[in-house]
Amino acid sequence: DTEVTQTPKHLVMGMTNKKSLKCEQHMGHRAMYWYKQKAKKPPELMFVYSYEKLSINESVPSRFSPECPNSSLLNLHLHALQPEDSALYLCASSQGQGDTGELFFGEGSRLTVL
Amino acid sequence: AQTVTQSQPEMSVQEAETVTLSCTYDTSESDYYLFWYKQPPSRQMILVIRQEAYKQQNATENRFSVNFQKAAKSFSLKISDSQLGDAAMYFCAYRRSKAAGNKLTFGGGTRVLVKP
Numbered sequence: 007d008t009e010v011t012q013t014p015k016h017l018v019m020g021m022t023n024k025k026s027l028k029c030e031q032h033m034g035h036r037a038m039y040w041y042k043q044k045a046k047k048p049p050e051l052m053f054v055y056s057y058e059k060l061s062i063n064e065s066v067p068s069r070f071s072p073e074c075p076n077s078s079l080l081n082l083h084l085h086a087l088q089p090e091d092s093a094l095y096l097c098a099s100s101q102g103q104g105d106t107g108e109l110f111f112g113e114g115s116r117l118t119v120l
Numbered sequence: 121a122q123t124v125t126q127s128q129p130e131m132s133v134q135e136a137e138t139v140t141l142s143c144t145y146d147t148s149e150s151d152y153y154l155f156w157y158k159q160p161p162s163r164q165m166i167l168v169i170r171q172e173a174y175k176q177q178n179a180t181e182n183r184f185s186v187n188f189q190k191a192a193k194s195f196s197l198k199i200s201d202s203q204l205g206d207a208a209m210y211f212c213a214y215r216r217s218k219a220a221g222n223k224l225t226f227g228g229g230t231r232v233l234v235k236p
Contacts, residue, residue, distance in 0.1 A: 037221040048211055048226035049165070056221025094163060098224075107153040107172070107215055109224050111165035 009033075012097050012112035020120050021087060027115045029080040029097030037061075038080040039109065040072060041096040049096055055080060087119045122147045124214050124227035132233045133202045140187075141197045141230045143212030149173075153215040154188070155224070156197045160208040168210070171195065199232070207234045 010031045019025050029038065037056045041049035054062035055074040063072075069091075071083040080097055094116050098109040123146045133139035145154070156168040171179045171188050179186050183203075187196045199206055212227040 039223070046229075048229050051223050051225075054221045054223060061221040062223060096165065098165075100221075106170060108155060108167050108170055109165075109215075110167075111157075113162070113164045116163075 010097055010099055010110050010112035012095075012115050014115060015113065016116045016118075018118045018120065019084065019087065021089075023087075024083070024085045026084065027082040027095055027097075027117070029082075029112060030078055031099040031110070032078055033099065033101070033110065034077075035099035035101050035110070036077060037100045038074060039098040039100075040080070040082055041098065043094040043096055043114070045093075053082075084117070087117075089119050092117055092119045122149075122214050122216065122225050124212055124225055126212055126227035126230050128230045129228075130231040130233065132235060133199070134235050135204060136201055138198060138200045139202060139232065141199075141210055141212075141232070143195045143197070143227055145193050145195065145212070145214050145227075147193070147214065147216070149216055152217070154186075154195045155213040155215070156184070156186070156195075157211045157213055157226075158206075158208045159211065159229075165211075169197065202232075202234050204234050204236060207232055 013028045040052040043049040052066045053072040058074050069086050073081040094114045096114045097112045100109045125144045152173045154171045157165045169181045183200045185198045209229045211229050214225045
């Protein structure tokens with residue numbers, strides 16, 4: 007199994023809503039990532055979890071709250087978002103030591119904030 | 121901070137022809153990893169090819185090959201015998217280390233159009 011699964015694929019929410027994005031991998035990878043991608047732009051790193059601990063937060067606003075319940079799951083909790091937060095949110099994972107160095111990506115969750 | 125630059129926003133190629141995408145990067149590290157990812161309209165990032173900086177030999181994967189010039193900090197991708205399915209956004213990416221949690225930094229991307 008070489009997949010990273012993200013749900014939902016599409017999400018529309020109002021600025022006062024609370025929602026969550028979910029990411030799952032069963033490759034035994036020990037690092038998981040959230041990237042944000044605006045249209046026609048490269049992905050930008052938001053958060054990194056390494057061995058289930060938050061290791062990188064790229065100065066992301068607190069309305070985005072990551073959570074890593076276990077080594078296979080990564081959530082992104084969303085609250086009081088702004089229309090400019092509309093984007094494709096990509097989850098990725100990597101093995102860690104001894105691997106080929108690549109990140110494996112999910113298909114992304116397309117978020118629209120009204 | 122490491123930066124990755126792709127100077128070609130868009131490239132067009134005739135089917136069965138060859139196209140080369142440019143990428144330069146900036147780093148003070150001596151050992152690192154470089155990648156080309158493809159993102160079709162379906163939006164999933166797919167690894168095309170990888171190169172480890174300590175390896176002098178250029179990586180190849182079927183119709184895809186790279187020209188890695190470490191001193192010049194250049195990492196170009198050549199797509200041979202282009203196919204319609206190659207049409208996508210291509211991102212060059214840099215990673216300082218394979219260690220768990222080490223981030224991947226992307227260039228701005230090059231859109232490849234394939235003409236039948």
